[in-house]
Amino acid sequence: MEKWARVLVLVICLSPAMVECMVRQYKFNIVMKNTTRLCATKPIVTVNGKFPGPTLVAREGDTVLVKVANHVKYNVSIHWHGIRQLRTGWADGPAYITQCPIKPGQNFIYNFTITGQRGTLWWHAHILWLRATVHGAIVILPKRGEWWKSDVEAVVNEALKSGFVPNVSDTHTINGHPGPLSTCSSKSSSKDGFTLKVKRGKTYMLRIINAALNEELFFKIAKHRLTVVEVDATYVKPFKTNTMVIAPGQTTNVLLTADRSTGNYLVSVSPFMDSPIEVDNVTATATVQYSGTLASSPTTLINPPPQNATPVATNFTDSLRSLNSKLYPTNVPLTADHSLLFTISLGINPCPTCPSGNRAVAGINNVSFIMPTTSLLQAHFFNLSGVFTDDFPGNPPVAFNYTGGTPPLNNLHTMIGTRLYRLAYNSTVQVVLQGTGLLAPENHPIHLHGFNFFVVGRGLGNFDPKKDPKKFNFIDPVERNTIGVPSGGWSAIRFRADNPGVWFLHCHLEVHTMWGLKMAFVVDNGKGPDESLLPPPSDLPTC
Known part of the structure; x- marks a missing residue:
């Protein structure tokens, strides 16, 4: 071993x-x-x-x-x-x-x-x-x-005034270092950025976190294959890959075996975006350096995947399977008390104060979420009225060809509100996250607070409620807390609402969250204290 x-x-x-x-x-x-x-x-x-x-x-x-x-x-x-x-x-x-x-x-x-x-x-x-x-x-x-070379709050405020997209970043980083390909050098360390020193014959576990604000990323190491063993703190069936993809909010553990000759090997992190959206296209780099490597030794380089390398990303995602062992069983709900269809969309609303007269918005089922001024969990626990409603729509208000054709013009506009969807304790939930092409198809990493969920299916185009569930994986679906909804496609997740409280669901692209692509579930208490929300701590901040 x-x-x-x-x-x-x-x-x-x-x-x-x-x-x-x-x-x-x-x-x-x-x-x-x-x-x-x-x-x-x-x-x-x-x-x-x-x-x-x-x-x-x-x-x-x-x-x-x-x-x-x-x-x-x-x-x-x-x-x-x-x-x-x-x-x-x-x-x-x-x-x-x-x-x-x-x-x-x-x-x-x-x-x-x-x-x-x-x-x-x-x-x-x-x-x-x-x-x-x-x-x-x-x-x-x-x-x-x-990190950022400007005040990020100033960047956001400027975008809110204009009504449209904030400036993209200048570079990516690995452990805070962009590497030599960036025009922004790592002055606090070597010019080559972050260096991982290894010994030949040893195996290393890399814990990889995508903390990017707005981009899915490819990760590669020159001349090395990675063994994927865990995502989002759940074990998966191990598999080997040359290239992994990771969305904002996701984590992945991989094993790296130092089985090459002495030398330097480039690590690359580059964006994955298979739709015509402007992103930071600068590749961040680091170095895997074997012990005994001379200072004059060259670095083995690497060609990152093209930005729109959808087959590479799809192959990686489709390889993820739960371990489903005796010790770590896959307890996916086989039935659903709630079967929900959430359309993930971008749009435009009128904005009299914006220079163009319009503001970019985003929403789920045509609802752009408005953040309250009182904590939703406090409002739920203390039964405060007027903070939220529990009438979030479980299906889109207008059915149409979500990923093709010309959408109804009124679907470019969203309604606003602080609307939650109520779940009984221990009820089972299926959510189909349907991507749309109202403005442009785009990947959306969706994060659910409070729960892990099972990704039972995914596909391109519009979800077919009659045909697609027949292909769902109930044997070993990957268990996650953040899932990428493919560009022009859908992902289906299932979970059990066994955790009382108020739980946020939102796109982990900050620009989309800012525009309203978010909602929340309110899960009622069950029977007795062990199935009930604990009282708030005494030092809970006040609004």
Whole structure:
């Protein structure tokens, strides 16, 4: 059996217990930090002065306490992406969904227990676009025995005034370094960016996180094959690949065996976008360096996949299967109490104050979600009226050819509202996420808070409710918390609503979330205290 020589956390981002339960305590100080690494002309918001932020390491079954102290001028909240907050929705983190944000000068302690999860997840700010620099990794060990050179808020505010797309970033980074292909050099380290030093014959586990704001990414290492073993903190049937694709919000663990001759090998991170949308097309690079390599040794280069390499991305996605073993069974719901069709769309609404008279919008089932001024979870727990309604449509208001032809003109406009969809405790849910081509077909990584779900099917074109379910995979569908809805296609997911509270569902492309591509489920309490939401912590921020 091969031994893992080390564990490496790779955070890819845009720059502009059978054992006793342990309590892990961390302190996050949200501060402004000057940096030259990204050619910064202004300070960036960081955690404990680090970019990326500190890595949290815990073990399955541990209770984690994180004290967040806000020392910057912005409101802040932190989301523990992929952590199943079982009855502890107060610690989930999305601003105005489960909590009021932490105001400047205030503190809040996030308190949650890691249950039934192991692998790699991540944490990030969950208010406006602060996650551009406020993010980091979460490493969950199994039980024993098993940046941006401008102020991102200014970028967002300018886009909101214009009504259209914010400026794209200038580069990508790997562990905070863009590499030599970028015009923005890594002045705080070598000119070649991040370097992973390896020993021939050893096997390394890479924990890969896509923290990019708006782009799916390809990941390759020259002359090496990667063995995929886990996604979103759930094990998968291992398989080998030359190229992996990872959407914003997703995490993937791969094994890298150092089986090549001594030398330097390029690592590349490049965008995947199979529709005519403007993206940052600069490839970030790093280096895998074998021990004993001379300083004068050349680097073996690599050709990243074309930006529109859909077959490469599809082949990777179709290879993902749950482990489905005795120890880690795949408990996919075989029936659905709720069968929902959610159309994921972009559109245009009138805007008298915008220069063009229009504003870009996004929505689910023609609803652009409006963020409340009171936390939805507080409104639900205390039964506050007037904060939200529970009439979110389970199907699109107008059926049409979602991925082709000329759409009805009125479908380019969306209605606005803070509308939730109510679920009974322990009910089973199927959601078909249908991509559309109202403006242009585009990939959408959709993240569900509070639950893992099973991806039982996906395809191109319009979902056919009679034919497509016959091809669903109920044996070993991959289990995730973030799924990419293919450009001009659909993805079908299933989950059991066994976690009471209010749970956000949104596109993890920040530009689309900003435009309203989001909604929330409200899950009622079940029978008795073990099936009920816990009361809020005493230091929960107020709005």
